Amino acid sequence: MSQQLFQGHVGIGPRVTAEALVASDNFSARYDLDRIKGVFSRQQHKLCGQSYVGKVLILNAAKGGVASAWMLREMTARNMAPAALILNFANPIMAQGASFANLPMVDRFDGDITEFVKTGDKVTVDPAKGTVKIL
């Protein structure tokens, strides 16, 4: 089923399979998260209160400041990171942070990836091919 495989730009990091957590909202590690508890903490965020730990996090665009570049590795080291970060549009900060953290990341799909995948879907992210596949 071809509609189960979504093609993005070649990404960063290793291949991973995990459950998806999806919202049509944006992402910043500093602005949106309680990184100690591993949950979204910004009241206005559509995922506020939800845990992102171990999930393939699928959101619209990277937002916010530059701190996320350090924070992704710090979160990964504490095993409090998402399994992968999938965005419609990454920005340099997220790419830099993913590279530094060895965290899988893919962006720039043919269409809105937050509409293609649903929360709870099990997906495989393959950054070398730039793909997200629903299993």
Place this chain on the structure above:
Amino acid sequence: MCANLCDAASAILKISAIEYFEWNENMKLTDHESAMLAGEEGPARKYAMEQVVNVGQFFDAEDCVEIAQVHLMADPESLGDECVSFLEGLAELPEEERLVRAPTITDPRGVDLQAYKRLKQTEEQANLERRSIAAFRALGVMMTDTCINYQTIMPPVLGEHLAFGDTGSSIYANSVMGARTNFEGGPSALAAALTGRTPRYGFHLDEVRKGGTHFEVDHRPADLSEWGALGAVVGRQMQSYWEVPVISGIDSPPTSDELKHFGAALASFGSTPLFHMTGITPEAPDLQTVFDGPAASVPVATSLTRAEVTALRDSYWPADDRLDVVVFAAPQLSLMEMRTLAGLLKGRRVNDAVTLIATTSPEIKSASDRMGLTELIEASGGIVLEGVCFYQMYAREIGEANGWKRLMSNSAKIVNILGGYGYEPMLASMTQCVDSAVAGKIIGSAL
């Protein structure tokens, strides 16, 4: 000896863990860059070159560009023990392998070591700060601890390629100075420092710097908080990092501080690193030039009225007048802002129920000391901090430790950030902030 040391450092750097690293040869590298990538100049430059190539490939960069200056964001809250240990691993390498290759300066730190106990920051936080500073010094990084480096250290120059960290500092360098930088988060700014280069993509390229969206402003913001609010209104409409807003209708040059607050808010709300202001910023002499085409190609402007700008400011206004802390920061205060603040506080007393904090750079703090401004602010009960910025100094923890929830500031940027940190932030003019700090409750009302 060196081999062991390098192996140990490699282990700390976890370079061997980056198994996925693939250089697809689409990105052209010089012999020197290839040598760094191959590890011939030690593990630090290998990590740095891998970081450069990884990010470069992700954004389809053709090659690298040499950079003139690096601005490094690395406060201990963002670093955590993991990234501080990483830096300490670099710091243990032999000097020829670890020293930076471009002038490298730092963004505000997280702990003012002269004042942290007053703010109930912990020894653990201070120690992480001390360890980071020691590691950066070993790498040859200059601890300027400022986000207003374009006002105080070395202003960028038109066309100069940079690797700047703080979003406010980057957007000012790109927009007001016409220099060229992407947002370089800490790990990438450090990579740029260690290699002297950054991938040539994004805002290093002419075509990316062209105007994208057009806003026509029908008024002039009245104070710094309104300049910030205007930046916030534009920023909220930005869809991605790559969208370049063009603002027309500002009839005469704003001050550096006004552009600083406008840009910092725009970058914070919008995550975009460049704006043009026609007739004001160097790459926007007129609309046709900035949109790079005939008059017909200039997009129809979205009108921005004063009502929209004040509505953004008022949207943060609370229902009651309770006040815990007043903060002037983000960006750090210029000498002019310190002078204004000192003038507003002169002969008055901050209410005991409220804490008033101003953060500035070490250079401006020193000038303020010399000119008696620090004394005026502190005599009124205000606290002047140097080399830090409020949101980067464990804002959540100091808020909880000091019982601060309702926060008032004239910085739209800090109001945006602190909503995620457990505060109830609100935006007001510096005058309203000071009047409220003195009264011990919020004075005035939404406009």
